[in-house]
Amino acid sequence: MVKEASEKIQEKRNSRLRAFELLISVPSVLLIAVLFARDSTADVELILWTVTIAAVEILPVPAWRGLQVSVGFPLMMVLAFSYPPASAAAAAFVGASDPREFRREVSLLRALFNRSQVGLSVLAASAVFHALADLDVSPTAVLMPTALLASVVDYAVNSGIVTIGFALKTGLSPQRAIRELRVGRLSEFLVSYLGLAFFGLFLAKLYISVGFWAVPIFVIPSLLARQMFFRSKALEEAHEELKAREELLRALSNRLAEERQDERMQIAAFLHDDLAQHLFRLSIQLDVAQRHLSGGRLEEAEQTLREIKETKNRTSDRIRALIRDLHRSPLGRAGLADAIHGFVAETARDADVEFRTDIDEIELPPPIALLLYHIAREGVMNALKHAQARTVDISVKQVGDEVELVLRDDGVGFDPEAPPPEGHYGLTMMRERAAVAGGTIRVDSAPGKGTTITVRMPTSWLSQGPQEGSAPAPPRPAGEVAAGASPGTAPAPQDQPAGPVPA
Structure with missing residues (x-):
């Protein structure tokens, strides 16, 4: 029911967007x-300008949450x-x-929409500029x-x-939407946007003086700006990835310390409540035997x-059970697969x-393997x-x-949406263990239908380091922001409109 309602809401939103x-x-x-x-008339130079902008717009820069940044904004301002x-x-x-138009990844309507908002933006900017200044005669203080x-x-x-x-x-509300679409802080965003406008004015004056042969002067700085932006974004993403790794390792360290403390408490409880009682009973029985x-x-x-x-036999059995639990709880050198197989064999x-069981031999970071082991163990015990x-x-x-x-x-299954019965914390602990490693857990169940629990955890963050050329793996966003071809934007994905970003 919830899924159907969500799909209806999304379809209504899509219809409104198409309208x-x-x-x-x-x-x-x-x-x-x-x-x-x-x-207007289409002279040769205007056609060449159109071709130049089209060539530059084909080279957008991947920026943020699916957004792509165009480097054609200064050229649009020259126009x-x-x-x-x-x-x-x-x-x-x-x-x-x-480029996605050529790959047929955007619909005709979305392509026209992206191009239309570009044309309207440039139309408005040009009308304002020519109403207040003349590029040939107005002084710099006016231009x-x-x-x-x-x-x-x-x-x-x-x-x-x-x-x-x-x-x-x-x-989303319009206020929230504009915050989601903006890249970086507002001050930096506006400074870069307005700075590129001044750069466009400089290029326009140069074009008036030199003619269309000045196009390479326009294109080469734009391509260099693209590369600089690309490198700065790569550095920013690497910095964010390192921060995410640091936070993940800190959370895992805290969790492992908690797991260790829990095990120590269990051992202490066993020694006090179980083994000590058996030994005390043995001492009493020895005194009785001596008197007899x-x-x-x-x-x-x-x-x-x-x-x-x-x-004595019961005490030995309890000690062996404790040793067995201590042996199978940490993974040691055996790895996750052997640990789960051992636990299953013992439980069976x-x-x-x-x-x-269908368990592949996978090299996992020890914290991830240990958390998965505890989740598997808790899930089996719940079943x-x-x-x-x-x-x-x-x-x-x-x-x-x-x-x-x-x-x-x-x-027998259960209703995953219902609150757990009093004193049942197994599923809650599984969710906590998955969350601490940046993972996800999905529970599919219904009364009389059995239960399927799917846990996914990232492993690349805890590897020795990112491979050369590999992209960082940030947490999955709730939704992707798209882009459109405009001054400071690039074309949008199939399912979302464009976002303004200078470059």
Whole structure:
């Protein structure tokens, strides 16, 4: 029921987003086409500008949560400052290319929407600039604030359209949506955006002086900026990965210390409540036997000696059980597979349950292996105590950079959404152990349908170090932010609108 309701809500959001994309795309295309036909002509240099922007826009930079950053914003500003609004908007609309369009990863409507918000942004920026300044005759004191204002208008139009689309898609408020789409701190974001506007003004003045042969001067700095941005993002991601590793190791260390303390408490309780009682009983029985022998009561002494032997055997059994528990609890050199097999073999002796195992030999960091072992052990004990299962399946597999543990039984099942009965903390402890390693746990069960518990834990964070060329593995976000082809944006994925980002 919950899943169906969630799907209906998402489908309603998708319908609203498609309607909004139509509302933006169709009027924008008609407006740009009418203005271009009335006020502009397509000269050779404008066509070359369009091709240049298209080539640059094909090289976006992966930035954040699926977002891609375009390096074409300064070139878009050159168009806005150098050409009439209609010509600039038309060139921006056509030049706002997206590699995913060629791979058919975005729909026609999404492609038109991405290009439309680019064209509208440049149209508005160019109209503001040409209404207040003239690139040929206005002094620098006028051109700079005008260029600044034009870039603000470009950003306002672009971010406004994208924010509404993103809010419709995700159900977030517009304020939350704009925070999600912004990369970095607001001050840094605006400084970089406005700084690139001034760079665009410089390029426009150079274009007026030198002509279209100055294009390499535009393109080469943009490509260099792309590489610099790419490297800075790589360093930032590496820093975040190191922080995540440090936090994970600290949490694992604390958890392992807790596990060790729990084991010590269990041993202390056993020695005090069980073994000490047996030894105390032995001492009493020895005193009784001694009195019987001193009094010549041989039959009573013989009976007491038999009781001493019984107590001794029970004490030996309890000590062996403790040694066995201590031997199988830490993984030692045997590894996770042997530890689980040993636990299953030991448990199967006293349980009328069939165990089936499919456990791959996987090299795991010791903390991850130990947590998985305890989760598997707790899951099996829960199945034996509460599920009335006849069969228990245990599997451990490598799935990409994660290890997957699946526990499945054919028991009575339960409602995972219901609160656990009083005193039942097994599932809660399993969730805590999975969470402390940055993992996930999913429980699929229903009354009379058995139970399947799936645990996944990342392993790459605790390896010796990232392999060369490998990407860091941050925690999975709740949703991906998409991008669109605009000044400061790149084209969006199939399911989300674009986001404004300068480069």
